Amino acid sequence: QLQFVESGGGLVQxxxxxxxxxxxxxxxxxxWTIAWYRQAPGKQRELVAHIDSGLHTHYTDSVKGRFTIxxxxxxxxxxxxxxxxxxxxxxxxxxxxxxxxxxxxxxxTQVTVSS
Numbered sequence: 001q002l003q004f005v006e007s008g009g010g011l012v013q014x015x016x017x018x019x020x021x022x023x024x025x026x027x028x029x030x031x032w033t034i035a036w037y038r039q040a041p042g043k044q045r046e047l048v049a050h051i052d053s054g055l056h057t058h059y060t061d062s063v064k065g066r067f068t069i070x071x072x073x074x075x076x077x078x079x080x081x082x083x084x085x086x087x088x089x090x091x092x093x094x095x096x097x098x099x100x101x102x103x104x105x106x107x108x109t110q111v112t113v114s115s
Contacts, residue, residue: 002026002104004095009109012085020080020109022095030073033098036080038091038111049080050098062088085113 008020020036035050049059049069057069068081078095092108 004104004106006093006095006106006109009093009111011112011114013115014086014113016085017083018111020093022078024076029076034071034078034095035098036069036093036095037100038093040091051078087113089113
C-alpha cells in the first residue's frame with residue numbers, strides 16, 4: 001500500500017514561490033502516475049498537476065506556466081515548484097495516484113498566499 005507524506009508548505013506573499021515535496025513509500029514510485037491535488041476552504045478537492053512514468057506532465061489551466069511538477073524516482077519523491085503564487089492558490093496540497101485512491105490520502109501541507 002502506498003503512503004504519502006507531503007511537506008514544504010507555508011505562508012508566502014503574492015508573487016512568491018514555494019517548493020512542495022511528496023515522499024512516497026510502500027511500492028515502487030516509478031510505475032505510478034502521481035498527482036498533486038489541492039483543497040481550498042469550502043471547495044472540492046481538485047487535481048493540480050500530474051506526472052506519469054514517462055515524465056509526461058499535465059496541469060490544470062489555472063496553474064499552467066506557474067507550477068512545475070517533477071519526480072525523483074530514486075528518492076521516491078515528487079515535487080511541485082510553485083511560482084507567481086496568488087491568493088487563490090491557498091489550499092491544503094496533497095499527493096496521490098491518478099485516479100486517486102481514498103486510502104492513500106496523507107495529511108497534506110498547507111499553503112497560504114497572503115500579504
